[in-house]
Structure formats: structure tokens, C-alpha cells
Amino acid sequence: MTTKTARPAALDHTLTLNVPFETPRQALIASQVLQPDPILKPQDFAVSYAAQGPCLEARFCGRDARVLRVGVSSVIDSLKTIIESLDELDQTGPSSTEASM
Amino acid sequence: MVDLNTVSPKDPAKRYYLALGLEGSANKLGVGIIKHPFLPETGAAAKDNSHDCHVEILANIRDTYVTPPGEGFLPRDTARHHRNWCVRLIKRALLEAGVRDACAELDVICFTRGPGMGAPLHSVALVARTCSLMWQVPLVGVNHCVGHIEMGREITKAKNPVVLYVSGGNTQVIAYSDHRYRIFGETLDVAVGNCLDRFARTLKIPNAPSPGYNIEQLASQCKNKETLVELPYTVKGMDLSMSGILAYIDSLAKDLFRGNKANKVLFDKKTGNTKVTVEDLCYSLQENLFAMLVEITERAMAHVNADQVLIVGGVGSNARLQEMMALMCHDRARGRVHATDERFCIDNGVMIAQAGLLQYRMGNYVKDLSETVVTQKFRTDEVYVSWRN
Structure with a gap:
């Protein structure tokens, strides 16, 4: 999964995850929830999130494979929590097909 | 002069505020739901009424991460416990409190922003952010210590x-x-x-x-x-x-x-x-x-x-x-x-809801999600207590 690309920075280990959601609104919520948290070591690891339609695209880059693996797995843990919240608690909110965020 | 009624309840016809509180700064995960009646005497009163909001506790659920004898709780394991249980506890609390439509009924979601262990705080903050966006309910980040103080004052009526x-x-x-x-x-x-x-x-x-x-x-x-x-x-x-x-x-x-x-x-x-x-x-x-x-x-x-x-x-x-x-x-x-x-006394969600709702009623809530980043060090005296004289 890890590919080397010709990046000028030292963060040359990259990975892109595409996480499908039921609706564009859910993908947008997930990206907004993940966005605010700062990266502890920005010189070693970076991540960006974007909602593209019903998909959340997360782009990671890290200094080496280990840093990348640790960073990605912690984001996946967070995503699991967000998806569980959306799945379990969204019925009480507005209809989940509504894409009005 | 303290006016606790600066923000009116979501549904003015109902004449009360409903707050959901999420606590997870250490090994206890707490979810609480409280109700404050909309009282004329708490509005624009020269008197300090923040210790007597006539709080009604609709749900107070707690789940503790217990380790074997001789062992303490570690941040990573505690965070995993909170992630596993948080959504289930919220569902139970909403059911217990009789909140059918969280989106329409809740005025505010309050969560612990600090102080505490970083990883457990973060996992609860994620759920708080998700619920806030999903239900379009405002968020308030609460100082854990202030939560304890405000709950103690409300329960004991110590002025x-x-x-x-x-x-x-x-x-x-x-x-x-x-x-x-x-x-x-x-x-x-x-x-x-x-x-x-x-x-x-x-x-x-x-x-x-x-x-x-x-x-x-x-x-x-x-x-x-x-x-x-x-x-x-x-x-x-x-x-x-x-x-x-x-x-x-x-x-x-x-x-x-x-x-x-x-x-x-x-x-x-x-x-x-x-x-x-x-x-x-x-x-x-x-x-x-x-x-x-x-x-x-x-x-x-x-x-x-x-x-x-x-x-x-x-x-x-x-x-x-x-x-x-x-x-x-x-x-x-x-x-x-x-x-x-x-x-x-022991960490709970109700106290976070109490302090958070007071803060919300003074018009102080999260305007941008960047304010919801949790912090391990958050001293009691950093909080501006606008709800007291």
C-alpha cells in the first residue's frame, strides 16, 4: 500500500484512503470532525481530509513506514468511532438522506 | 449583573433548556442529560443565581474502565474503552431521558475539553463533534474542574x-x-x-x-x-x-x-x-x-x-x-x-452538562470546531466564569 513518490519534502511515504459513506453529508461530517486535531509531530507526519461526494478522501504522508502506519491506524480508530456514531445515532436526527450541511 | 437567559431555549414554547454532557477525562465514561427550566428570576438578575438553576436530572449513566488488582489504567486502553462504550451509553441516556428527537430537543452538547488524559479525552470529543454536526446542536467545551464545582454548588445550593x-x-x-x-x-x-x-x-x-x-x-x-x-x-x-x-x-x-x-x-x-x-x-x-x-x-x-x-x-x-x-x-x-x-462526586456526565449549560446560557459556545481540540493541561483559573457575579 505504501508507495514512494517524488516529493520534495522528507515526507515521502504516502497513502490515500477512500472511505465510502452512505451520503455526501456523512462524508462531510466525518471530514469536519477529523480536521481540527493537530498532528503532534508535523515534521514527521501530515494528513489532509476532503469530502468528495459520498466519499471521504484521507491523504497521509509520513517520514517512514512506521510513522505512517501508526498515524494511519489512529485515524482509522477515530473513523470507526465517527461511523458508529453516524450509524447508531443519526436516526434521531434529520433524515439521513438529507444532504444539507 | 448576570443574565442567565441571554440565549433562549431552542423551542421557546417549551420554556426549558436540555443539555447532553459527555465526560471521559480519566477511566470513567459518563453521559448525562439535564433540564433547566427557563425562569424569569434567573434573567437579568442582580443576584447570582447560578447555584440554583432548579436542575432536573433526566439521565446519569457511567461506565468505569476497571483494571485488575495491582494495575493502573493506561491512556491507550482507557481510550479504547471509551470508544467502545460511548455511543451505547448515549443511546441509553437518550432513551432514559425520553429524548426521541435529539436534533429538535437538545439545546447544547457539552464535553470535557480538559484537563485529563489526552487519548480518552480525544475519543469522547470525536463523538461530541459528530453528534453536534449530525444534529446541528451547538457544542460547549467544559473544564473538568469547573464541572465538578458547578455540580456541587447546584446539588448542595452552597452559594x-x-x-x-x-x-x-x-x-x-x-x-x-x-x-x-x-x-x-x-x-x-x-x-x-x-x-x-x-x-x-x-x-x-x-x-x-x-x-x-x-x-x-x-x-x-x-x-x-x-x-x-x-x-x-x-x-x-x-x-x-x-x-x-x-x-x-x-x-x-x-x-x-x-x-x-x-x-x-x-x-x-x-x-x-x-x-x-x-x-x-x-x-x-x-x-x-x-x-x-x-x-x-x-x-x-x-x-x-x-x-x-x-x-x-x-x-x-x-x-x-x-x-x-x-x-x-x-x-x-x-x-x-x-x-x-x-x-x-465521582466523574459523571451530568456535571459537564451543568457547567456547559451555564456557559451556553451566557452565550458562550463553540463557533468553530478548532475550539474543540482537547487539552491535557487546562487549569481551573483559565476559565472566565461569566455566569457568576
Whole structure:
């Protein structure tokens, strides 16, 4: 999964995850929830999130494979929590097909 | 002038506020739902009514991550526990409170922003953010210590007490002045609850329901209450130091288990019989620590001329600490001690909802999600207390 690309920075280990959601609104919520948290070591690891339609695209880059693996797995843990919240608690909110965020 | 009605309830026809509180700064995960009636007397009153909001508790659910005897809780495992249980607890709380449509009924979602362990705080904050966006309900980030204080004031109706905040992570004596909860004295190293918890680990006694509770039970079985085991008494001005006491009593316990007859404190010089039991150690440790706490609390009372003490935090549910504090208060100006039981003393979601709702009613809520980043260090006096005179 890890590919080397010709990046000028030292963060040359990259990975892109595409996480499908039921609706564009859910993908947008997930990206907004993940966005605010700062990266502890920005010189070693970076991540960006974007909602593209019903998909959340997360782009990671890290200094080496280990840093990348640790960073990605912690984001996946967070995503699991967000998806569980959306799945379990969204019925009480507005209809989940509504894409009005 | 404090106007607690600056923000009107979501549905003005209902005439009440509903708040969801999420707490997860240590090994307890708490979800609470409270209701504040919309009262004319809390609006634009010159009087400070923040201690008497007529709170109604609709749900107060807690799940504790309990580790095996001899082990403490680690941030990573605690965060996993919170992630596993948070959504289930919220569902249960909504059901218990009879909230069918969270989106339409909730006025605000409150969560602990700090202080505490980073990873557990973060996992709960994620759920809070998701719910806020999903239901389009405003968020409020709450200081954990202020949560304890506001819940204690609301339950006991103590108007302006000196607060002793004692828990596993914090030990502070606090007095209110000019929109801040000011720290009069605090621990210089470990918290009193941490000292008790770690001694419980040395004794290998169970961590359920809480290590401090089990020490309290052992201490109450002490048969030799007249002769205390002498421990260091380390009050430093208005502050305390407890790590030395812990190291010393830990070494005593280890000598006791090993049967180290050379230890003259534990074993009789001539006969070699044990003079001290585990129960005696627990009793002496409690007496010593609590005497130190009572001393600095009394000094704070003298400074601010107060006659009320409010004890909050997990250790505050200890009956012996409450008793010692009551004796001091009675001797001094016939004052009163206010304390709550384990439902509100030990970390819970309701207290976060209470402090968060007060903040929300003053119009102070999260405008941008970047304000919801959790912080491990968040001192009590950093919070601007707009809801008090």
C-alpha cells in the first residue's frame, strides 16, 4: 500500500484512503470532525481530509513506514468511532438522506 | 449583573433548556442529560443565581474502565474503552431521558475539553463533534474542574463556598473571586486520589468499584485507631506534597509482606511480633492525608472569610474526609460542609452538562470546531466564569 513518490519534502511515504459513506453529508461530517486535531509531530507526519461526494478522501504522508502506519491506524480508530456514531445515532436526527450541511 | 437567559431555549414554547454532557477525562465514561427550566428570576438578575438553576436530572449513566488488582489504567486502553462504550451509553441516556428527537430537543452538547488524559479525552470529543454536526446542536467545551464545582454548588445550593477538589488527578483548594475560580493551594506532585490508588496497587486490592473505596473499607476495620503509624506530614504553605508519603508507606507495606523483621516500625524489637496490620496502614494514611487537606482548607477559609466548604471530586465521597472536614467547620465559626454522594462526586456526565449549560446560557459556545481540540493541561483559573457575579 505504501508507495514512494517524488516529493520534495522528507515526507515521502504516502497513502490515500477512500472511505465510502452512505451520503455526501456523512462524508462531510466525518471530514469536519477529523480536521481540527493537530498532528503532534508535523515534521514527521501530515494528513489532509476532503469530502468528495459520498466519499471521504484521507491523504497521509509520513517520514517512514512506521510513522505512517501508526498515524494511519489512529485515524482509522477515530473513523470507526465517527461511523458508529453516524450509524447508531443519526436516526434521531434529520433524515439521513438529507444532504444539507 | 448576570443574565442567565441571554440565549433562549431552542423551542421557546417549551420554556426549558436540555443539555447532553459527555465526560471521559480519566477511566470513567459518563453521559448525562439535564433540564433547566427557563425562569424569569434567573434573567437579568442582580443576584447570582447560578447555584440554583432548579436542575432536573433526566439521565446519569457511567461506565468505569476497571483494571485488575495491582494495575493502573493506561491512556491507550482507557481510550479504547471509551470508544467502545460511548455511543451505547448515549443511546441509553437518550432513551432514559425520553429524548426521541435529539436534533429538535437538545439545546447544547457539552464535553470535557480538559484537563485529563489526552487519548480518552480525544475519543469522547470525536463523538461530541459528530453528534453536534449530525444534529446541528451547538457544542460547549467544559473544564473538568469547573464541572465538578458547578455540580456541587447546584446539588448542595452552597452559594459561595471554599471548594476542596480532590480526585485521582487533581488536588486543589479553590475560592471564587472576580469571575475566576482561583487556586489557593494545590499538590506539588501527585494527587491525593493517585496516592491512594497507587497504595491500593501495592496492596493488590481490587480496583472495583474504586481503589479509594476499598482503602476506606480497610481503614474502617482498623482496630488500633489510637496509635497511628507515623508518616511524613508535608504541608508546604498552602500547597501539599504527597509523593514522599506514598514512597514511605509503600516501603512499609512491602516490608510487612516480606516479613522484614529489621523494620522496627512494623515488628516488635524483642518478640518479633507484627505491631501493624494492613488496616492500620490504610487508616494512618487516610488520617494523615486528610488532616493535611483539612489544614489547607481551613487556612483558605480564614483568608476569604468563608464559613462554607464544598468537597468535590472522587475522593470527596470518602465519609471519613467529610467527617473530618465537618469537625473543622463546626469548630470554626459553626460553618457548614457540603458534600455530595458518589453519583455526583465521582466523574459523571451530568456535571459537564451543568457547567456547559451555564456557559451556553451566557452565550458562550463553540463557533468553530478548532475550539474543540482537547487539552491535557487546562487549569481551573483559565476559565472566565461569566455566569457568576
